[in-house]
Amino acid sequence: MSVRPPADAGSSRRDFMRNGFGSIALLCTVAAPDALRPRKATVTSAAIRSQAKSPFAPFQRDLPRIPELVPVSSTRTRDTYALTVREGLAEVLPGFQTPIYGYDGVYPGPIIRARKGREVVVRQTNALPFETNVHLHGGYVPAEHDGHPMDIIPAGGSFDYHYPNDQDAATLWYHDHAHGRTSKTLYYGLVSMYLLEDELEAELGLPQGEFDVPIVIADHAFNKDGSFRYAENVDIGFRGDTILVNGAVSPRMAVQRRRYRLRFLNASNARSYALRLGKGRPLLQIAGDGGLLTRPVPRARVPLHPAERTDFVIDFSQYGPGEEITLYNEDGEGGTVPIMRFDITGGRVSEEFRVPTRLRDAEPLPAPNARRTWNLALGTAAWQINGLSFDPNRIDVRPRRGSTEVWTFVNNSNRVHPMHLHGFLFRMMDRSSGPVELADKLGWKDTVGVLPNETVTVLAWFAPYAGKYVFHCHALEHADKAMMLQMEIV
DSSP states (O other): OOEEOOSOOOOOHHHHHHHOSOSOOOBOOOOOOGGGOOOOOEEOHHHHHHHTTOTTOTTOSBOOOOOEEOOSEEOSSEEEEEEEEEEEEEOOSTTEEEEEEEETTBSSOOBEEEETTSEEEEEEEEOSSSOBOOEEETOOOOGGGSOOTTOOBOTTOEEEEEEOOOSOOEEEEEEOOOTTOHHHHHHTTOEEEEEEEOHHHHHHTOOOGGGEEEEEEEEEOBOTTSOBOOOOBTTTOOOOSEEEETTEESOEEEEEESEEEEEEEEOOSSOOEEEEEGGGOOEEEEEETTEEEEEEEEESOEEEOTTOEEEEEEEGGGSOTTOEEEEEETTOOGGGSEEEEEEEEEEEOOOOOOOOSOOOOOOOOOOOOOEEEEEEEEOSSSEEETTBOOOTTOOOBOOOTTOEEEEEEEEOSSSOEEEEETTOEEEEEEETTSOOOHHHHTSOBSEEEEOTTOEEEEEEEOOSOOEEEEEEESSHHHHHTTOEEEEEEO
């Protein structure tokens, strides 16, 4: 793997209550199939010593910076990359080597940084003993390159994914989407970010380089040898007891007294978070799933459901040297409360940048030409949409290309369902549980958390491509167990 070095080298009771009571118990703890079982962890003498010092204690490690992938070739209009999906080892717990699946054997995988209007081609080679594929989550991608769950790369094979990048700047991400096993492959490490940039962001002067920090959050659990422990729970989805950030347990990050852009991705299988900054400071959100909001929004508490992204600008000049500011999960307990800590260093940095009061203009959209309702519920031993389970041989809806439709998700269950559309974005319209958050109204989304017994309405825009795509719940155990339908844009 050819990567750029980082700019800075240096289930709880409350979850159960939030997700609701009373659904059918479908808990089953299973060992992964042979093809999905990582190798035994390598434990060193240092690991044995570290066990006595609690490798799960928060703020013991610096935040790992995710490496950036370097193109293998470039032309005037295109960058070409190469990645191998393979097994690897990661030092997640101090002294332990945790087996993972990774893009180039890295967890999280290397970041791809792209430019609007400049094509990216990624050759993905599958060195795993089972089939895989890659979905660019949030990307406007032709159907044949979207990573449809049935379009797979066989063991030993490869595929060139073409990404036109004909959309506004946004924090996207890529992950495995082979049907029936994504809950395991993402958990074991097949996840990373794809950062799309454009001229507007450059003109706004948002923090760049080492001050633009991608952050991948996921909850995990561990066996005694330091390997990941996975317990399949088709009802509530997997719940770990420890938060990993960029592959480290609740790390610390030394920050200068200046502004930083922090890009958060919830890469958890099924856990939702409620982000809150210590000392009562607000988080200034500038972007969501689909890129910049029309204007920045200060928020005291930010829900972040699986697959959602949110970008903040935090001004650390407001704090004094030596101060420690914790970002925590208000909905967590024990090891799922602390997310990361910011350690303030040095004197105040002189910078002219101020977050603009206006970030972008909202695009006009055509009036909707259809209204559809999708009922989310537990069927007979499987999660379903409108009483249907996923069938790749059936088309469930045919929107017209370029049109908008009003889609209403009705959650008839006691679980959160983060509903995601492949290949297309939507705008929030209404929530039965209360007003739509201002930040959600001022930007594009591709995933929305539909709360227990809640109804959510969105305006979906089916542009720019035609072809077969899917939409599904992004609680991965739900999607694997049939909570996904197929749409054909015509």
